[in-house]
Amino acid sequence: MSLGRVLGITLLAWPAAARAGEINLQTPVTALARVEYDLHTTLLAITGAIFLLVLAVMLYAILRHRKSLGHQAAHFHENTAVEIIWTLLPLLILLAMAWPATRAVLAQKSTRGEDLTIKVTGYQWKWRYDYVDDNIGFMSHLATPREAISGTAAKPANYLLEVDEPLVVPTGRKVRLLLTANDVIHSWWVPQLGVKQDAIPGFLRDAWFTIDKPGLYRGQCSELCGKDHGFMPIVVDARSPADYALWLAARKKAAAAAADDPARVWTLAELKSRGERVYSQNCVACHQATGKGIPGAFPALDGSPVATGDKAAHIAIVLNGSKRNTAMPAWGKQLSDTDIAAVITYERNAWGNHTGQVVQPAEIKAARGAGQGA
Amino acid sequence: MAMTDIAQAGHGHHGKPQGLARWLFATNHKDIGSLYLWFSFCMFLSGGVLALCIRAELFRPGLQFFQPELFNQFTTLHGLIMVFGAIMPAFTGMANWMLPLMIGAPDMAFARMNNWSFWLLPPAAALLMLSFIVPGGAAAAGWTLYAPLSTQMGMGMDMTIFAIHIMGLSSIMGSINIIVTILNLRAPGMSLMKMPMFAWASLITAFLIIAVMPVLAGVVTMVLTDRHFGTHFFNAAGGGDPILYQHIFWFFGHPEVYIMALPAFGIVSQVIPAFARKPLFGYASMVYATSSIGVLSFMVWAHHMFVTGMPAAAQLFFMYATMLIAVPTGVKVFNWIATMWEGSMSFETPMLFAVGFILLFTIGGLSGVTLSVAAVDVQLHGSYYVVAHFHYVLVAGALFSLFAAIYYWFPKMTGRLYSERLGKLHFWWSLLWFNVTFFPMHFLGLAGMPRRIPDYALQFTEFNQIASVGAFMFGLGQLIFLFNMLRSLRHGAPAPQLPWDGANTLEWRIPTPAPYHSFVEAPQLEVKENGVVVRLSGGRHEE
Numbered sequence: 001m002s003l004g005r006v007l008g009i010t011l012l013a014w015p016a017a018a019r020a021g022e023i024n025l026q027t028p029v030t031a032l033a034r035v036e037y038d039l040h041t042t043l044l045a046i047t048g049a050i051f052l053l054v055l056a057v058m059l060y061a062i063l064r065h066r067k068s069l070g071h072q073a074a075h076f077h078e079n080t081a082v083e084i085i086w087t088l089l090p091l092l093i094l095l096a097m098a099w100p101a102t103r104a105v106l107a108q109k110s111t112r113g114e115d116l117t118i119k120v121t122g123y124q125w126k127w128r129y130d131y132v133d134d135n136i137g138f139m140s141h142l143a144t145p146r147e148a149i150s151g152t153a154a155k156p157a158n159y160l161l162e163v164d165e166p167l168v169v170p171t172g173r174k175v176r177l178l179l180t181a182n183d184v185i186h187s188w189w190v191p192q193l194g195v196k197q198d199a200i201p202g203f204l205r206d207a208w209f210t211i212d213k214p215g216l217y218r219g220q221c222s223e224l225c226g227k228d229h230g231f232m233p234i235v236v237d238a239r240s241p242a243d244y245a246l247w248l249a250a251r252k253k254a255a256a257a258a259a260d261d262p263a264r265v266w267t268l269a270e271l272k273s274r275g276e277r278v279y280s281q282n283c284v285a286c287h288q289a290t291g292k293g294i295p296g297a298f299p300a301l302d303g304s305p306v307a308t309g310d311k312a313a314h315i316a317i318v319l320n321g322s323k324r325n326t327a328m329p330a331w332g333k334q335l336s337d338t339d340i341a342a343v344i345t346y347e348r349n350a351w352g353n354h355t356g357q358v359v360q361p362a363e364i365k366a367a368r369g370a371g372q373g374a
Numbered sequence: 375m376a377m378t379d380i381a382q383a384g385h386g387h388h389g390k391p392q393g394l395a396r397w398l399f400a401t402n403h404k405d406i407g408s409l410y411l412w413f414s415f416c417m418f419l420s421g422g423v424l425a426l427c428i429r430a431e432l433f434r435p436g437l438q439f440f441q442p443e444l445f446n447q448f449t450t451l452h453g454l455i456m457v458f459g460a461i462m463p464a465f466t467g468m469a470n471w472m473l474p475l476m477i478g479a480p481d482m483a484f485a486r487m488n489n490w491s492f493w494l495l496p497p498a499a500a501l502l503m504l505s506f507i508v509p510g511g512a513a514a515a516g517w518t519l520y521a522p523l524s525t526q527m528g529m530g531m532d533m534t535i536f537a538i539h540i541m542g543l544s545s546i547m548g549s550i551n552i553i554v555t556i557l558n559l560r561a562p563g564m565s566l567m568k569m570p571m572f573a574w575a576s577l578i579t580a581f582l583i584i585a586v587m588p589v590l591a592g593v594v595t596m597v598l599t600d601r602h603f604g605t606h607f608f609n610a611a612g613g614g615d616p617i618l619y620q621h622i623f624w625f626f627g628h629p630e631v632y633i634m635a636l637p638a639f640g641i642v643s644q645v646i647p648a649f650a651r652k653p654l655f656g657y658a659s660m661v662y663a664t665s666s667i668g669v670l671s672f673m674v675w676a677h678h679m680f681v682t683g684m685p686a687a688a689q690l691f692f693m694y695a696t697m698l699i700a701v702p703t704g705v706k707v708f709n710w711i712a713t714m715w716e717g718s719m720s721f722e723t724p725m726l727f728a729v730g731f732i733l734l735f736t737i738g739g740l741s742g743v744t745l746s747v748a749a750v751d752v753q754l755h756g757s758y759y760v761v762a763h764f765h766y767v768l769v770a771g772a773l774f775s776l777f778a779a780i781y782y783w784f785p786k787m788t789g790r791l792y793s794e795r796l797g798k799l800h801f802w803w804s805l806l807w808f809n810v811t812f813f814p815m816h817f818l819g820l821a822g823m824p825r826r827i828p829d830y831a832l833q834f835t836e837f838n839q840i841a842s843v844g845a846f847m848f849g850l851g852q853l854i855f856l857f858n859m860l861r862s863l864r865h866g867a868p869a870p871q872l873p874w875d876g877a878n879t880l881e882w883r884i885p886t887p888a889p890y891h892s893f894v895e896a897p898q899l900e901v902k903e904n905g906v907v908v909r910l911s912g913g914r915h916e917e
C-alpha cells in the first residue's frame with residue numbers, strides 16, 4: 001500500500017493538479033474511503049505500468065519494424081513459452097490484487113456494531129432521514145434556488161450540492177444507514193465517506209461509516225431516478241459528539257413544539273401560506289411553480305377540474321396517489337394531515353383557482369380513516 | 375458466354391435485379407450487407423446528434439437548452455440507438471458482406487431470412503425516433519431501462535419495448551444465418567481451425583446473441599406487463615423485486631458488451647497481419663481466448679450491480695470472475711503486438727485504425743479492471759468514470775474497428791480506392807478528439823460527478839467544457855469519413871484486385887469489385903491459419 005500512498009501524494013502535490021480533488025478521488029474522511037482511495041491508487045499504478053509497457057513495445061515496433069525502413073518481416077507465428085508466460089503473469093498480478101480487494105469488500109460489508117442507526121429513504125427527488133433511536137426525522141431538499149439553475153440568478157459556491165436540512169452525524173461514531181426508497185431506485189453517494197448504496201423501494205439495504213473529523217461532506221444521488229435525478233444532493237454535517245448531542249436535543253425540542261394540534265381550525269390565509277411552502281418542497285418538481293405542469297407528463301393544477309371541483313376527489317388523489325400513473329405518489333405516507341390540508345387549500349386558491357374553499361386537517365384525518373375502511 | 379445468355383434468358387435469380395426492387399427484395403449477401411452498413415451509418419449519425427445535444431447542454435452548468443426530462447430522453451435514446459441501431463447492425467452488415475467471400479460460401483445460408491432480418495430494422499428505428507413526439511416523449515430511463523423507473527414513463531416506453539423486440543428478432547435471425555453459413559457453407563479446405571479470425575469472432579458473437587437477446591426480450595416484456603397488465607414482477611408492493619430486473623437485464627447486458635467487442639477483435643486480427651505482412655501470432659490461442667471470453671461473459675453480469683447491496687460472497691464471486699476476463703483479453707492484445715513485432719509494417723488508414731483500436735481498447739480494458747474491483751467500484755459506479763470506460767471500449771473499440779474494416783475492404787466492395795489522405799485525416803482527427811472528449815471523463819468520475827445528469831456542480835465545469843468541445847470536433851470529423859466514402863464511391867481510382875500486398879485471405883483472390891455472385895461453385899482450397907490461402911482452384915464467379 002505504501003507505493004500507492006506515495007503515488008497518491010505525488011499526484012496530489014503535482015502543481016497542475018492544485019485543485020487535486022478535480023482529477024482524483026476526493027480526500028477520504030473515513031477508514032473505508034481511505035481503503036478505497038489507496039486501492040484505486042494501487043490499481044492505477046499497476047494498470048498504468050501495464051499500459052506503458054504495452055505502449056512502449058508497440059511504439060518500438062511501430063518505429064523500427066516498418067516497411068518504409070526496409071525492415072523484412074519475420075515469419076514466426078507462435079511461441080508456446082511466451083504465450084504461457086503472458087497468460088500466467090497477468091493471472092498472478094490479478095491474484096495479488098485480489099487479496100487487498102477482498103479485504104476491502106469485507107470491510108465495507110461489516111455494517112454491524114453500530115453506535116447509531118439512521119434510516120435513509122429516497123424519494124423523487126429528495127431524501128428523508130429518520131433517526132431510528134431518537135424518534136426524529138426530516139426531509140432534505142435541494143436548496144439551490146431554481147433561478148440559479150435556469151441562469152437568471154448567480155450560481156452559489158455549492159451550486160446543486162446544498163440542501164435545506166443536512167444529515168447531522170457525530171464524528172468518531174459508527175453510523176449504520178438503513179436505506180430504502182419510496183418510488184424508484186435511488187443511490188446514496190457521498191464520495192468522501194466512501195459510501196455508495198442503492199436505495200431500493202420495498203427493500204432495506206445497509207451501509208456504514210465512521211467520520212474522522214467534523215465538516216460538511218457533499219454528494220449526490222447516483223442512480224437515474226427520473227426527471228430531477230441531478231437535483232437531489234446529499235449533505236452530511238459531521239459534528240463532534242458533544243455538538244451532535246446539543247443539536248439532537250435542540251432538534252427534539254423543536255419537533256415537539258412544531259407538532260400540530262390536530263383539532264386546530266386554521267384560516268384560509270394560514271393554510272395558504274403553509275401550503276405554498278409544502279407545495280414548493282414537494283410538488284413543484286412535477287406540477288411546476290406556475291401550476292401549469294409539463295404537458296404530456298405532469299398535469300396542470302391551474303384550472304384543473306380536480307383542483308377546482310369536488311374536494312373529496314382532490315383529497316383522494318393527494319392522499320392516495322394515482323392508480324393510473326404511479327408518478328403521482330401517495331402523499332398520505334409522507335406528509336402530515338396539516339401539510340396535506342395546507343397544500344390542497346393552496347392548490348385550490350392559487351394561480352387562477354379561486355374556489356375560496358378551506359380544507360381542514362380534520363377532513364384529511366377523516367379521509368384517511370375512510371380510505372382505510374375501504 | 376453461354377452462362378450470361380442463360381441468365382439474360384430469364385433465370386432471374388442469377389441476374390442483378392434493378393432499381394428499388396434490388397434493395398427491397400434483396401437476397402444477395404452483398405446488397406443486404408450494404409443495406410446494413412448504410413442503415414447503421416444513418417443510426418450512427420442520429421445517435422451522434424443526440425450525443426451532441428447532451429454535450430451542448432453540459433457545456434456549462436445550469437440548464438441552457440433542454441429541460442431535464444428531455445435530456446434524459448436524449449441519453450436513453452443515444453444509448454439504445456448506438457447499441458442496437460449502429461454498432462450491432464454494422465457488424466452484422468460487415469459479416470454479411472465479407473464472411474461468404476472469406477470462407478468461400480456462395481451466399482449467406484438463408485437468403486430470404488437475411489432480407490427479413492434487415493428489413494425489420496427500419497421499422498424498429500422509426501418506432502424509436504417517433505417516440506420523441508408522442509405524449510410524454512421518448513423513454514427516459516437510461517438505455518438500461520431499469521424498473522421501476524421504466525414502469526413510470528409514457529407510451530414512448532412501450533414503443534421502445536416493441537422496438538427492442540423487433541431489433542432482437544432481427545439480430546437473432548442474422549445470427550442464425552451467420553452460424554449456419556459458417557458451419558455448413560465453408561469451401562472444401564477451409565477448416566474451422568484454419569478459418570479467418572473474423573469468422574471465428576462472428577461465430578461466437580452469433581451464439582452470444584442467440585443466447586441473450588431472448589433474455590432481453592423477456593425482461594422488457596415483463597416491464598410491459600407490469601406497466602399494463604397488472605403484474606408485479608418489479609414492484610415490491612406487489613411481491614416483486616426491482617433488483618430482479620437488473621439481474622435479468624445484465625445477464626443479457628454483459629454478453630452484449632462482448633457482442634460489440636468480439637467482432638472488433640476479429641477485424642483487427644485480419645487487418646494487423648495484412649499490414650504487418652506477417653502471419654497472425656498465436657492463432658490457436660486467439661480462438662481459445664475468444665471462446666473463453668464468450669463463456670466467461672455469462673458469469674460476470676452482477677459486476678454492474680456492486681452497489682445494489684449484494685451479499686459479500688456474491689460481490690467477491692463476481693469480482694473474481696470479472697478480473698479473470700482480463701486474462702484472455704490480455705492474451706489477445708499481446709498476440710496483436712507480437713504480430714506487429716518484427717513485421718514489415720506500413721500504416722495505411724485501416725492499419726492506423728487497428729493500431730488506434732489496440733491502444734485505446736487497452737485503456738478501456740484496464741479501466742475495466744479497476745472497475746471490476748468491487749470496493750473501488752463503490753466510488754466509480756454510476757459516475758462519469760464508467761462513461762469514460764465504456765466509450766473507450768465501444769467508440770475506440772467497436773467503432774474504430776468498424777472504420778478499419780470499411781477502409782480495408784472498401785476497394786473489394788466497390789472496386790474503387792478511397793482517398794488515403796482523407797482517410798488518414800479522419801483517423802488522426804478522430805483519435806485526437808476522441809481522447810479530448812472522453813479522457814477528462816475519467817477525472818470527472820473520480821472527482822464525483824454522477825452520470826446521466828443534465829446539470830452539475832461548478833467544480834466539474836472545465837472538464838465538461840473540454841469534453842463538449844471534443845465531442846463536437848469528433849462529430850465534425852465523421853463528415854470527413856462520409857465525404858470520403860461518397861466521393862470515392864463515384865470518383866475513386868479503380869482498385870486493383872489486391873490493393874494491400876500483405877492481404878492473403880480468400881476475398882483478395884477474387885476480382886475487384888467482388889463479383890455479384892462470388893462463388894457460383896465452391897472453390898477448392900488449401901488454407902493456413904487465419905484463412906491465409908495457399909492454393910485455390912475452381913470457384914467460378916458470376917456477375
Ligand SMILES: [Cu+2]
Nearest residue numbers: 221223225229
Ligand atoms: Cu437519482
Ligand SMILES: [Cu+2]
Nearest residue numbers: 627628631675
Ligand atoms: Cu459487464
